[in-house]
Amino acid sequence: MxxxxxxxxxxxxxxxxxxxxxxxxxxxxxxxxxxxxxxxxxxxxxxxxxxxxxxxxxxxxxxxxxxxxxxxxxxxxxxxxxxxxxxxxxxxxxxxxxxxxxxxxxxxxxxxxxxxxxxxxxxxxxxxxxxxxxxxxxxxxxxxxxxxxxxxxxxxxxxxxxxxxxxxxxxxxxxxxxxxxxxxxxxxxxxxxxxxxxxxxxxxxxxxxxxxxxxxxxxxxxxxxxxxxxxxxxxxxxxVGADPARPLVTHLPEAQKTSAIARWPSAVLDIREYEERLLVELTPPPGTRLVELPLSRIHDDAHVANALRELDADDVGVLCSLGKKSAAFALRYEELAHTCGARLHNIDGGARVLGS
The missing domain is CATH 3.40.50.720 (NAD(P)-binding Rossmann-like Domain)
Known part of the structure; x- marks a missing residue:
């Protein structure tokens, strides 16, 4: 002591x-x-x-x-x-x-x-x-x-x-x-x-x-x-009381290996809000087309269709902060994208992955 x-x-x-x-x-x-x-x-x-x-x-x-x-x-x-x-x-x-x-x-x-x-x-x-x-x-x-x-x-x-x-x-x-x-x-x-x-x-x-x-x-x-x-x-x-039916923890999960940085798609639809973009600022590599369309600005399908036409790409990656909103977006607008000649896919992990 x-x-x-x-x-x-x-x-x-x-x-x-x-x-x-x-x-x-x-x-x-x-x-x-x-x-x-x-x-x-x-x-x-x-x-x-x-x-x-x-x-x-x-x-x-x-x-x-x-x-x-x-x-x-x-x-x-x-x-x-x-x-x-x-x-x-x-x-x-x-x-x-x-x-x-x-x-x-x-x-x-x-x-x-x-x-x-x-x-x-x-x-x-x-x-x-x-x-x-x-x-x-x-x-x-x-x-x-x-x-x-x-x-x-x-x-x-x-x-x-x-x-x-x-x-x-x-x-x-x-x-x-x-x-x-x-x-x-x-x-x-x-x-x-x-x-x-x-x-x-x-x-x-x-x-x-x-x-x-x-x-x-x-x-x-x-x-x-x-x-x-x-x-x-x-x-x-x-x-909180102890749950007698719960066994005590006896091991930790295996350490996860650091995943490789995701590759940028050739076309990206960024649906983050302005404040979210301030938190993770992204610089697309040369050759990548990027259109920003915050979710709050989407009032009808026409907004999405116009953004897809502006991207003019067969395959479009949808980007949000974490990957959940973009996954829901890609599913919701799958058919609309098809009519515009595009296929939507979610950028899993969101902006942090592309910005890492």
């Missing part, structure tokens, strides 16, 4: 008055793994360090984008293009120069998840995809590591503390899969549906508060889920 330095004692003095020296020492000795330096990870990191967490591991493979800054409060305009993990670590050290932080510019995968999770006292999941969230939750269950889980979308967010696995007090505990056995079918994301920046700070703050409460032993409400709505302001809480 490393005692608090005089500087750390002074910095956290007003909090120590509230929670006591023993609790503050526990925070100082704790090691937290933070997955993702995004809208949730940034405010959570800020509050964890300000609260006295002594050691952090941060993993994020992305770089700062201009569209991140409205909600990812550790970044500024001058950081655009820089690795998020490195920038966030530098900001954290400004808050507390004595903190130990290991910034890893890489993606959490089935290959590294167990090793990273097993050595942490608690994991805070600030990731933004269900694939990563279930990978984190499963790794935490396999290693019996406490997990602070959070999600945010539009004006809404959820926060929960899970602790499941064979080495929990009752040998079972409560995990994410007791609440949601499998990923929800709704694939809406902040990229496609939007998010209020201030909401991510509220939810990230709740995640940090939950982590600090657990690690300091002030409060440990395993299985409690708190939901927050910004407009009108509302908090709701429920408690």
């Amino acid at each position: 490393t005692p608090l330095s005089p500087e750390e004692e002074r910095r956290t003095a007003r909090q120590t008055l509230l929670i006591g020296r023993d609790a503050q020492q526990r925070l100082h000795n704790a090691h937290v793994l933070v997955v993702g330096a995004g809208g949730l990870g940034c405010p959570a990191l800020q509050q964890l360090v300000a609260g006295g967490i002594g050691k952090l591991t941060l993993i994020d493979d992305d770089v700062v984008d201009l569209t991140n800054i409205h909600r990812q409060i550790l970044f500024g305009a001058a950081d655009v293009g820089r690795p998020k993990a490195e920038v966030a670590a530098a900001r954290v050290r400004d808050l507390q120069p004595g903190v130990q932080i290991n910034a890893r510019r890489e993606r959490l995968t089935s290959d590294n998840a167990l090793d990273l999770v097993a050595v942490a006292d608690l994991v805070l999941d600030g990731s933004d995809t269900y694939a990563t969230k279930y990978l984190v939750a499963d790794a935490c269950e396999m290693t019996s590591t406490p997990l602070v889980w959070g999600t945010v979308l539009r004006f809404h967010g959820d926060v929960a503390l899970f602790h499941s696995g064979a080495d929990t007090p009752d040998g079972r505990g409560v995990g994410l899969r007791d609440l949601l056995p499998s990923p929800p079918s709704d694939t809406a994301t902040c990229e496609t549906a939007g998010v209020l920046g201030a909401t991510t700070s509220v939810v990230g703050g709740l995640m940090a508060t939950t982590a600090l409460g657990f690690l300091s032993e002030l409060d440990a409400p395993v299985g409690r889920v708190t939901s927050y709505d910004a407009f009108p302001p509302l908090f709701r809480t429920l408690t």
Whole structure:
């Protein structure tokens, strides 16, 4: 156990008055793994360090984008293009120069998840995809590591503390899969549906508060889920119990190989809205014809027919942000395209695939 330095004692003095020296020492000795330096990870990191967490591991493979800054409060305009993990670590050290932080510019995968999770006292999941969230939750269950889980979308967010696995007090505990056995079918994301920046700070703050409460032993409400709505302001809480019929997770899925970048079709109909195009700007290669036709501007079949005639191609790829809207579009207008001498096909994976 490393005692608090005089500087750390002074910095956290007003909090120590509230929670006591023993609790503050526990925070100082704790090691937290933070997955993702995004809208949730940034405010959570800020509050964890300000609260006295002594050691952090941060993993994020992305770089700062201009569209991140409205909600990812550790970044500024001058950081655009820089690795998020490195920038966030530098900001954290400004808050507390004595903190130990290991910034890893890489993606959490089935290959590294167990090793990273097993050595942490608690994991805070600030990731933004269900694939990563279930990978984190499963790794935490396999290693019996406490997990602070959070999600945010539009004006809404959820926060929960899970602790499941064979080495929990009752040998079972409560995990994410007791609440949601499998990923929800709704694939809406902040990229496609939007998010209020201030909401991510509220939810990230709740995640940090939950982590600090657990690690300091002030409060440990395993299985409690708190939901927050910004407009009108509302908090709701429920408690999740273990599903005795659900077997504990015993293995992670095999690591997926990175897929090859999709080839650009010779003709593309881009049905994204203006705001979606700002998030992922595409530059078609030479020889590719591109027509933009936002879904909101399609009032009748004539709009689609005119766009297809403008493309003047036998085969047209339909593009949206993620690939779901474009798949529905291609199916809906299949016959109309045929009358225009064209065949529609969906660009699976959407704009992110072509822009990667």
